[in-house]
Amino acid sequence: MACGNSSLFYYPAHRMNEQQLFSLLQQVEDGTIRPEQALKRLRRLQVEVLDTARLDHQRLLRTGLPEAIFGENKTAKQLIEILSAMLQQEAPVIATRVDATKAAEVCAHVQGLDYHETARLLTGNEQHIPQNNGRGTVVIITAGTSDLAVAEEARLCLEYFGHATTKVYDAGVAGIHRILAHYELLQQASVLIVVAGMEGALPSVVAGLTPAPVIAVPSSVGYGAGAGGFAALLGMLNSCAPGLAVVNIDNGFGAACMAAAINRKNLLQEKR
Numbered sequence: 001m002a003c004g005n006s007s008l009f010y011y012p013a014h015r016m017n018e019q020q021l022f023s024l025l026q027q028v029e030d031g032t033i034r035p036e037q038a039l040k041r042l043r044r045l046q047v048e049v050l051d052t053a054r055l056d057h058q059r060l061l062r063t064g065l066p067e068a069i070f071g072e073n074k075t076a077k078q079l080i081e082i083l084s085a086m087l088q089q090e091a092p093v094i095a096t097r098v099d100a101t102k103a104a105e106v107c108a109h110v111q112g113l114d115y116h117e118t119a120r121l122l123t124g125n126e127q128h129i130p131q132n133n134g135r136g137t138v139v140i141i142t143a144g145t146s147d148l149a150v151a152e153e154a155r156l157c158l159e160y161f162g163h164a165t166t167k168v169y170d171a172g173v174a175g176i177h178r179i180l181a182h183y184e185l186l187q188q189a190s191v192l193i194v195v196a197g198m199e200g201a202l203p204s205v206v207a208g209l210t211p212a213p214v215i216a217v218p219s220s221v222g223y224g225a226g227a228g229g230f231a232a233l234l235g236m237l238n239s240c241a242p243g244l245a246v247v248n249i250d251n252g253f254g255a256a257c258m259a260a261a262i263n264r265k266n267l268l269q270e271k272r
Contacts, residue, residue: 003087003094003232015241023037023039026247030178033258035095035200039067039108041225043191048177048188050212051076052078052081052082053081053082058089062218063259064260064261064264065132065161065163065174065257065260066091066092066093066094066160068094068095068096068157068253069082069083069094069095069096070095070096071096071097071098071102071122072095072096072097072098072099073093075102076102076105076106078108079095079098079102079106080106080109082095083106083113083122083124084086084110085109085125086125087110087112087113087124087125087213089129090115090125090208091125091197092123092124092126092128092129092130092160092161093113093122093123093124093125094121094122094123094157094160094168094221095121095122095123096120096121096153096157096253097120098115098120098121098122099120100115100117103115103117103122104118104127106122107122112124112125113227114126114153115173116156118148118149119149119152119153119155119156119251119252120149120153121152121153121157123156123160128158129159129161129162130161130162131162132162132265133161133162133165133260133263133264133265134162134190134260134263134264134265135190135264136188136189136190136191136263137163137164137165137166137188137189137190137267138158138163138164138165138166138189138190138191138192138193138259138260138263139143139165139168139185139186139189139191139192139193140154140155140158140165140166140167140170140193141167141169141171141173141179141191141193141194141195141202141206142167142168142169142170142171142172142194142195142196143170143171143172143173143195143196143197143201143202143219144170144196144197144221145169145170146197146219146221147168147169147195147196147197147219147221148185149250149252150195150217150219150250150251150252151167151169151193151195151217151252151258152252153252153253154193154195154252154253154255154256154259155167155252155256156262157253157257158245158259158260160258161256161257163260163263163264165258166167166185166189168182168185171202172196172198172201173201173202173205174200176205179202179205179206179209180209183209186206186209186212187210187211188211189210189212190212190262190263191209191212191213191214191215191259191262191263192206192210192212192213192214192215192218193214193215193252193255193256194206194214194215194216195217195219195252195255196217196218196219196232197218197219197220197221197222197229197232198221198222198223198230198232198234199222199226199231199232200216200218200232200233200235200236201235203236203239203241203244203246204222204235204236204239204240204244205214205241206239206244207239207242207244211243212243213243213244213245214241214243214244214245215244215245215246215247215255215258215259216236216239216244216245216246216247217246217247217250217251217252217255218230218232218233218235218246218248218249218250219232219238219250220249220250228249228265229249229250230249232249232250233246233248268271
């Protein structure tokens with residue numbers, strides 16, 4: 001029977017995202033699928049057990065964010081096993097903190113991956129990136145060029161989460177006119193991510209210029225007393241600017257997840 005999204009009846013429940021599950025429930029409501037048939041599909045929700053990992057394919061359904069792999073402490077062999085399995089799912093694939101040498105070894109054994117050297121990301125399944133997931137645009141700002149690795153991690157993760165981004169790089173407070181030149185953009189942003197090292201002043205400046213929430217990311221850039229980003233972290237945590245939240249040092253991925261949660265459209269509200 002060809003009607004609407006009836007193909008979802010045949011769609012493996014362990015691969016469903018929020019939109020697909022919503023369509024399945026709509027088919028139950030309109031009688032295209034019997035409740036017991038839908039229940040049979042939903043009972044298949046489970047983890048995928050590998051030799052070295054348990055993959056949580058329902059994370060996208062539960063949280064709106066796909067499972068991501070932290071690659072820094074994993075071997076190439078472990079990444080090959082995990083990413084090969086994840087590429088079989090109809091969801092974007094992200095592995096963070098993968099150095100170039102390890103990435104080359106993984107890509108030699110796994111087809112369908114792209115490596116982003118600045119961000120140190122392996123990505124795949126670009127065709128399954130959600131479309132129009134965000135309410136607006138996430139603006140990503142760095143104090144300096146040295147902050148690009150963290151900013152690019154955030155930007156690429158957001159794009160694979162299905163959110164539009166705009167970047168303003170190298171606009172730190174040492175040349176305050178550089179960020180002031182983008183005043184109109186700051187006003188239009190849905191949420192902003194600001195990455196800064198040294199004394200970490202830029203997020204406070206930005207938060208004083210925009211009504212949107214600002215996510216501050218301290219970077220480990222700086223001289224000795226910067227203590228690997230702790231000076232910037234403490235400065236951001238003590239900011240007097242309202243509407244500013246702080247994630248961990250160099251945590252571009254965490255900033256992207258928070259920005260996506262703020263910017264995400266509410267599917268249920270839109271369907272009413």
